[in-house]
Amino acid sequence: MHQVLKEELPFNEYVINERWKSRLIDINAYKALHTKSLEQLEEFWASIARELEWFKPWDKVLDASNPPFYKWFVGGKLNLSYLALDRHVKTWRKNKLAIEWEGEPVDENGNPTEQRKLTYFDLYREVNRAAYMLKHNFGIRKGDRITLYMPMIPELPIVMLAAWRIGAVTSVVFSGFSAEALAERINDSQSRIVVTVDGFWRRGKVIRLKEIVDQALEKVGTVENVIVYRRLGLKDVPMTEGRDYWWHKVMEGIKANAYVEPEPLESEHPSFILYTSGTTGKPKGIVHDTGGWAVHVYATMKWVFDLREEDIYWCTADIGWVTGHSYVVLGPLMIGATQVIYEGAPDYPQPDRWWAIIERYGVTILYTSPTAIRMFMRYGEEWPRRHDLSTLRIIHSVGEPINPEAWRWAYKVLGNENVAMASTWWMTETGGIVISHTPGLYLIPMKPGTNGLPLPGFDVDVFDDNGKPAPPGVRGYLVIKRPWPGMLHGIWGDPDRYIKTYWSKFPGVFYAGDYAIKDQDGYIWVLGRADEVIKVAGHRLGTYELESALVSHPTVAEAAVVGVPDPIKGEVPIAFVVLKQGVMPSDELRKELRDHVRKTIGPVAEPAHIFFVTKLPKTRSGKIMRRLLKAVATGAPLGDTTTLEDETSVEEAKKAYEELRREIARG
Numbered sequence: 001m002h003q004v005l006k007e008e009l010p011f012n013e014y015v016i017n018e019r020w021k022s023r024l025i026d027i028n029a030y031k032a033l034h035t036k037s038l039e040q041l042e043e044f045w046a047s048i049a050r051e052l053e054w055f056k057p058w059d060k061v062l063d064a065s066n067p068p069f070y071k072w073f074v075g076g077k078l079n080l081s082y083l084a085l086d087r088h089v090k091t092w093r094k095n096k097l098a099i100e101w102e103g104e105p106v107d108e109n110g111n112p113t114e115q116r117k118l119t120y121f122d123l124y125r126e127v128n129r130a131a132y133m134l135k136h137n138f139g140i141r142k143g144d145r146i147t148l149y150m151p152m153i154p155e156l157p158i159v160m161l162a163a164w165r166i167g168a169v170t171s172v173v174f175s176g177f178s179a180e181a182l183a184e185r186i187n188d189s190q191s192r193i194v195v196t197v198d199g200f201w202r203r204g205k206v207i208r209l210k211e212i213v214d215q216a217l218e219k220v221g222t223v224e225n226v227i228v229y230r231r232l233g234l235k236d237v238p239m240t241e242g243r244d245y246w247w248h249k250v251m252e253g254i255k256a257n258a259y260v261e262p263e264p265l266e267s268e269h270p271s272f273i274l275y276t277s278g279t280t281g282k283p284k285g286i287v288h289d290t291g292g293w294a295v296h297v298y299a300t301m302k303w304v305f306d307l308r309e310e311d312i313y314w315c316t317a318d319i320g321w322v323t324g325h326s327y328v329v330l331g332p333l334m335i336g337a338t339q340v341i342y343e344g345a346p347d348y349p350q351p352d353r354w355w356a357i358i359e360r361y362g363v364t365i366l367y368t369s370p371t372a373i374r375m376f377m378r379y380g381e382e383w384p385r386r387h388d389l390s391t392l393r394i395i396h397s398v399g400e401p402i403n404p405e406a407w408r409w410a411y412k413v414l415g416n417e418n419v420a421m422a423s424t425w426w427m428t429e430t431g432g433i434v435i436s437h438t439p440g441l442y443l444i445p446m447k448p449g450t451n452g453l454p455l456p457g458f459d460v461d462v463f464d465d466n467g468k469p470a471p472p473g474v475r476g477y478l479v480i481k482r483p484w485p486g487m488l489h490g491i492w493g494d495p496d497r498y499i500k501t502y503w504s505k506f507p508g509v510f511y512a513g514d515y516a517i518k519d520q521d522g523y524i525w526v527l528g529r530a531d532e533v534i535k536v537a538g539h540r541l542g543t544y545e546l547e548s549a550l551v552s553h554p555t556v557a558e559a560a561v562v563g564v565p566d567p568i569k570g571e572v573p574i575a576f577v578v579l580k581q582g583v584m585p586s587d588e589l590r591k592e593l594r595d596h597v598r599k600t601i602g603p604v605a606e607p608a609h610i611f612f613v614t615k616l617p618k619t620r621s622g623k624i625m626r627r628l629l630k631a632v633a634t635g636a637p638l639g640d641t642t643t644l645e646d647e648t649s650v651e652e653a654k655k656a657y658e659e660l661r662r663e664i665a666r667g
């Protein structure tokens with residue numbers, strides 16, 4: 001196993017500042033609290049669950065009789081839409097702002113031309129009407145799946161909450177995904193309806209979303225209706241008679257005070273499916289429950305984000321990713337926060353758009369990604385310096401490791417060295433944050449680039465190859481040793497894959513698929529994926545999906561894709577392609593293949609480079625040795641090549657890569 005040198009990471013750089021001094025706690029005292037939470041795990045989580053309102057209390061906190069099919073708060077009944085809305089409209093929060101929304105377009109002075117403000121009561125009204133529409137106009141019942149393919153507009157959280165109000169299961173598909181990716185997800189979830197928009201703005205361009213839905217539906221059999229929200233008022237939107245309905249037309253028939261009783265749902269009732277990439281096979285539909293997820297998200301909102309009534313919270317993640325599910329839709333609303341939602345690109349029309357937004361709304365808590373921070377670092381300090389960012393008191397990142405440099409830059413330039421800042425580790429499968437600093441609870445000293453200590457109630461460790469805890473400073477695999485409330489409840493329609501992917505590498509223990517190091521203080525440093533998942537700007541992509549996309553092109557015989565480090569996006573995919581006999585490699589074909597991947601999966605998936613080779617490095621049993629291609633591309637030592645079938649394949653890849661390097665050097 002690779003021994004990471006202590007000098008590579010700032011294990012001994014302790015950071016604390018004036019504002020947060022009062023929350024400071026000794027590392028050992030924090031660990032003692034953590035140990036105590038694990039000793040009475042069920043009682044610990046029950047005490048948090050009691051802060052929520054249940055229609056019926058649970059009989060059992062954790063049912064572990066059939067691992068790894070754990071159940072949380074068994075017998076309990078609740079409703080997420082009720083927790084996010086009804087509970088607040090019974091109090092003074094009724095007229096508190098829930099959402100400050102800003103569209104992308106700006107006027108000649110750079111000011112936004114579209115803003116919407118929704119109070120908790122406004123949202124409550126809209127969610128009830130949307131629930132009425134789903135239930136009475138479209139016949140959606142408890143347990144039905146609905147696919148949402150929408151941009152960052154208030155109607156996306158509105159329709160999600162409406163679905164959860166009546167017990168429907170949402171499957172949100174990121175609006176940057178292609179028709180093919182959408183069709184695959186609709187098919188797998190067997191959705192009855194799709195909700196979408198005519199179009200939306202992205203970097204000054206109109207994206208015609210409904211047309212992509214129509215392409216997808218050519219390949220799908222289950223969809224009965226499409227509901228189209230008019231976001232832009234585009235002309236010539238194709239509408240299929242009897243199948244497609246305009247949202248606003250249907251709403252005309254629904255009263256402003258329509259009320260739909262929130263369905264008392266079993267704690268284990270599925271609330272959402274979210275598709276994510278793994279090492280092999282098509283994307284997996286990760287399933288989450290209702291009660292466990294709510295408790296996990298609620299606890300972390302308090303501990304990690306320290307939400308107070310006067311805060312203005314902004315999580316920049318798209319709702320199409322798990323971060324948006326937990327920390328845009330459910331978390332802030334459940335806690336009764338005011339949050340900002342922005343439709344467009346971070347650097348449109350200029351690289352200070354985000355800083356203008358922070359200043360405009362007085363954002364106090366920012367949750368963002370390392371990729372964004374690195375991109376803004378490159379644009380330079382002058383852009384944030386033009387705006388007043390002094391309201392910020394917490395800045396967290398998520399999605400990939402944050403390099404110490406980017407951490408220090410954000411801490412200084414955005415946070416004025418007076419914020420709490422963490423790199424919150426979690427994944428689609430965990431449902432909420434697992435490792436982080438907890439300014440809302442007690443704060444241990446920060447270290448640039450670390451994830452910090454596991455949160456109370458989470459039994460996290462770093463294992464070596466033999467399933468034993470790795471010593472401090474040594475790289476191993478990140479695991480979670482005991483069930484936690486927000487945990488996934490399987491893979492949609494594939495229980496075997498669930499067991500195989502997550503619970504088999506180390507029996508009885510959740511395997512996250514990440515490399516990590518524990519330092520001398522017990523702080524965890526997640527280093528990146530241990531499998532073939534690539535994280536491009538925080539978006540998870542599997543090599544299998546990318547390779548399938550390439551092979552679906554008529555000229556391609558075989559393809560191997562690996563992720564290589566990128567200064568801004570963290571990682572980017574590069575592809576080694578074997579062409580079919582008789583096809584000549586050319587720059588045009590290279591471009592065509594890149595476009596093809598874009599169209600098949602979506603813009604995030606486009607390979608940064610395509611190399612034409614005549615063979616791929618394979619083992620004698622025919623497995624592609626991506627590890628070797630990665631080593632070639634990063635200049636790392638090749639390591640063990642004894643299982644390689646044909647040595648010349650690596651030489652060829654090396655040559656192709658060298659050529660590119662020379663080309664780049666030449667400009």
Ligand code: 6R9
Pocket residue numbers: 276321322323397398399400401402423424425426427428429451512513514526527528529535538539540
């Ligand atoms: C929330 C989310 C999960 C994978 C995960 C890991 C990486 C996420 C991280 C991080 C280092 C952090 N990851 N947060 N790595 N530090 N703070 O990103 O979910 O899209 O499912 O990805 O992302 O590799 O395994 P998801």
